[in-house]
Each structure stands twice: as structure tokens, then as C-alpha cells.
Amino acid sequence: xARAGLTTQRLTxxxxxxxxxxxxxxxxxxxxxxxxxxxxxxxxxxxxxxxDLRTRVALLAxxxxxDRVGAAVAGRAGKDALVAFxxxxxxxxxxxxxxxxxxxxxxxxATAAASAGPRHAELARAVLRxxxxxxxxxxxxxxLLGSVFHGYTSLEAAGGFGHSSPDSDTTWRRTxxxxxxxxxxxxxxxxxxx
Amino acid sequence: xARAGLTTQRLTxxxxxxxxxxxxxxxxxxxxxxxxxxxxxxxxxxxxxxxDLRTRVALLAxxxxxDRVGAAVAGRAGKDALVAFxxxxxxxxxxxxxxxxxxxxxxxxATAAASAGPRHAELARAVLRxxxxxxxxxxxxxxLLGSVFHGYTSLEAAGGFGHSSPDSDTTWRRTxxxxxxxxxxxxxxxxxxx
DNA sequence: TGCATCTGCCTACGATTCGTAGGCAAACTG
DNA sequence: CAGTTTGCCTACGAATCGTAGGCAGATGCA
Numbered sequence: 001x002a003r004a005g006l007t008t009q010r011l012t013x014x015x016x017x018x019x020x021x022x023x024x025x026x027x028x029x030x031x032x033x034x035x036x037x038x039x040x041x042x043x044x045x046x047x048x049x050x051x052d053l054r055t056r057v058a059l060l061a062x063x064x065x066x067d068r069v070g071a072a073v074a075g076r077a078g079k080d081a082l083v084a085f086x087x088x089x090x091x092x093x094x095x096x097x098x099x100x101x102x103x104x105x106x107x108x109x110a111t112a113a114a115s116a117g118p119r120h121a122e123l124a125r126a127v128l129r130x131x132x133x134x135x136x137x138x139x140x141x142x143x144l145l146g147s148v149f150h151g152y153t154s155l156e157a158a159g160g161f162g163h164s165s166p167d168s169d170t171t172w173r174r175t176x177x178x179x180x181x182x183x184x185x186x187x188x189x190x191x192x193x194x
Numbered sequence: 195x196a197r198a199g200l201t202t203q204r205l206t207x208x209x210x211x212x213x214x215x216x217x218x219x220x221x222x223x224x225x226x227x228x229x230x231x232x233x234x235x236x237x238x239x240x241x242x243x244x245x246d247l248r249t250r251v252a253l254l255a256x257x258x259x260x261d262r263v264g265a266a267v268a269g270r271a272g273k274d275a276l277v278a279f280x281x282x283x284x285x286x287x288x289x290x291x292x293x294x295x296x297x298x299x300x301x302x303x304a305t306a307a308a309s310a311g312p313r314h315a316e317l318a319r320a321v322l323r324x325x326x327x328x329x330x331x332x333x334x335x336x337x338l339l340g341s342v343f344h345g346y347t348s349l350e351a352a353g354g355f356g357h358s359s360p361d362s363d364t365t366w367r368r369t370x371x372x373x374x375x376x377x378x379x380x381x382x383x384x385x386x387x388x
Numbered sequence: 389t390g391c392a393t394c395t396g397c398c399t400a401c402g403a404t405t406c407g408t409a410g411g412c413a414a415a416c417t418g
Numbered sequence: 419c420a421g422t423t424t425g426c427c428t429a430c431g432a433a434t435c436g437t438a439g440g441c442a443g444a445t446g447c448a
Contacts, residue, residue, distance in 0.1 A: 004396085004397075005396095006396080006397085028434075028435085029434085029435070029436085030433080030434060030435080038397070038398095039397070039398065039399080040434080040435080040436085041397080041398070041399080041400095041436080041437080041438095042396075042397045042398070044435095044436065044437080045395090045396070045397085049435080049436070050434095050435070050436090104348075104352065106352060106353075136359075136360045136364075137368075139358075139359075139360060139365070140360070140364075140365045140368045140369070140372075143346070143349070143354075143355060143365050143369070144342070144365075144369055144372065146345065146349055146354065147341070147342050147345035147346040147349055147369070148338070148341050148342055148345055149345070150345040150348060150349060151340065151341035151342055151343070151344040151345025151346070151348065152337070152341040152345070154298075154344060154345070154348065155337070155340055155341055155344060158298065158300060159300075160337075160340065161337060164333075165330075165333075166330045166333060166334070170330075170334075171333070171334045171337050171338075173383075174331075174334045174381075174383065175334070175337070175338055175341070177381050177383055178334075178338065178376055178380070178381055181376070181379070181381045182372055182375070182376050185375070185379075186372070187368075187371050187372055187375045189367075189368065189371055198425085198426075199425095200425080200426085222405075222406085223405085223406070223407085224404080224405060224406080232426075232427095233426070233427065233428080234405080234406075234407085235407080235408085235409095235426080235427075235428080235429095236425075236426045236427070238406095238407065238408080239424090239425070239426085243406080243407070244405095244406070244407090
């Protein structure tokens, strides 16, 4: 029997491509085996089980996104950095919908801590260095950025802003404008704005 | 054989409860049959297939959410309405995580159009009547509200803001404060704020 | 080069799931 | 009280996950 040259890493990459083409839900041992031209049983010396496979795709996606966001943000500050940061997420989600879905898989705490997850939070904080936010306000802002970008890309991927007007690119730009203004004039809860 | 009194509606409700208890992914004909004490084959006179079951749960969740959001927003305006609107979504997602997940199921266009989905957009627009936004700006703002609330509840449900400080309730309040300020001073893209 | 070992993919299988076909009995209908 | 409808059943085929054990190609060593 010819050897297919299977590797955990190669299988993970193939599974990620499969996710982008057929959806993350289609990432199963059986489907992956068909894709690489091998019998399902042959995968189990490289992968523990179906959940292990999906987790590996999730970790890959988190790494790739952190790399791209890191590269996009490097050397930028202020609104430039904000636009690059959000754009990197949105572009990744549109180019790799299956991988993006995978990145939202629930990981157990130990795996999550060892993943690229924490790097994402660090990158968000790096962007906020261009704004005058300190202490808890910075944490609130990190969470807001995460919510807006994740929410926007999810709704966009689900077809929420489909083919209605105005187009999604316009709303995206306006959203970044709005966030920029908001971060520069972050409201102080002790003084009510009239 | 004793009759179990199955109904499409009753099965949908049981499936929704099952989703909240075991996760939306656990909503399968086999699991539902176990829950209601019946053989899997018995379900197929009430449900077309597994996808039909999940779709019904999604439609139920969209209805329930729209009802709750509608009740929360009724008789309120401005920031009051904004807080009630966001709070209704967040509370629903925390009380019914499985149903909330179900509501994010991709529906085919015809089903989506006939669902409570459009009501959600109308409710968002109703909230925005308390702010001075017109035309396309209102659409941008509707999308922003959707993104923030969906993103926040998703990340919160995934344990994103887990047991770190400051706590999630505080960030939530600050997020609503920030959105209120933003909607009142919606940036005009033609004039750069210095 | 020849031989032994190891590694990698295979076939075979049991358990579980989805969904269909057809049967039997309980519950309405006149 | 008979006839019909309705509702849940058993039985089954196809597909999936994951395990066990086998065989052959690759590798190491004399």
C-alpha cells in the first residue's frame, strides 16, 4: 500500500481548508479522510478523535489571526492602528470563514491559556496605547473592541448586512470612525453628559 | 401502547429546553426522543428531519427574544430604551444559552424573512428614534447596536470576561454609557474631529 | 547486500445515529 | 359497537465514530 505521508500538521491544515470550503461543522474524520484519500481509521494514529481535530483547527486559526493582526498593527498608532486591527480580523473572517468559526470553539481553560488567545488581548491593548485610556477603562475598551469586531464579522458572515443598502463596507468605515471618536472621548461615568 | 401526546409545538419546546441544558449541538432527534420517553422514529411524523427540528428551535428563540425586547422597550425612550433593549438581549442569552445559540442558526432567506428577525431590526430602529439619526446613519447605527450586543453576549457566554476584574456587569454598564454618548454625538464623516 | 524491526495505512468490526417502511393498537366517528 | 383514522411501535439500511489487529513498505544494522 502506498503511503500517503500523513502528519498531524498536514491533517490540521487540510482540515482548516476543508472548514473554509464546507463549513466548520463539516470537519469530521470521515470527511477529512476522503479529502486526503485515505481510510478514516488511518487518521487515528495522528489524531486522538474528532474533538482533537477540531481543537487543532481552532488553535491554528487563533495563531494565524494573531500573526496577521500583529503584522497589521506593527508600526501603526492611533486610528491607523485601530483600522488595521479591525481590518485584519474582518479580512481574515471573510477569507477564512471556516477557520474563523473554528476560532470560536470553546476550549478548555488550560488549552485556551496555552493558545494564541492571550496574544489577541495584548494586541488590543497595544492599539489602545494610542488613546488616553488607563486602568479599568482600558479593560472596558478592550472588551468593547472585541465585542464590536466579533459581532460585526459574525453578523456579516451570517449575511446580516447582505445586499441591502448602504453596503457593508460603508458601515464598516463608519463603525471605525465611531469607535475612534469614542475612544478619544471615552465617557467618564462620574460626570453625566447633558 | 400508551400515547405520549407528541406535538410539533411540544417537541419544539422540549428541544429548546434541551438546548439550554445540554447545548444547541445536543439537539438531535435521538436525544429529544430520550427526553420525551419515546422512540426516535416516532418523532418523524411531527418533524421532517434533524434540520427541521433545529430550525424550529431557532424560530422559537427569535420569537421569544423579540417578545421580550419589545416588552422591555415599550414605553421607554432615549438611554432608558437603549439600556432596556441591550439588557433584554443579554438577559435572554444568559438565561437561555442554548436558545440564544439556536437563534444564530443560518436560515434560508425565505424562512428568515418569515421569522421574527425583521422585528428585531424594527425594534432597534424604534430605540434609535430617541436619538437624532436619520437615513443611512440610522442603518449604520442599527448595525452597530447589533454588532455590539451580539458580540458582547457571545464573548460573555464563551467565558471571555470570565472571572477577571473588572466584572462583566461593570463593563456592560460602561458599554451602554459609551453607546449612548456615541449615538448622541454620532460623528459626521465629512468633518474630521481634531 | 541481506535481514530484522518499525512504522504507517489497511480491513474488519461494534456501537450509535439518522431517516424510511410497514404494522398494530388506541382513540375518535357514525 | 363497527370502521376508520391516528400515533407510536419494531425492523431495517446507510453513514459515522473509534478500536483491534494485520500486512507491507521504509529503515537500521551487520
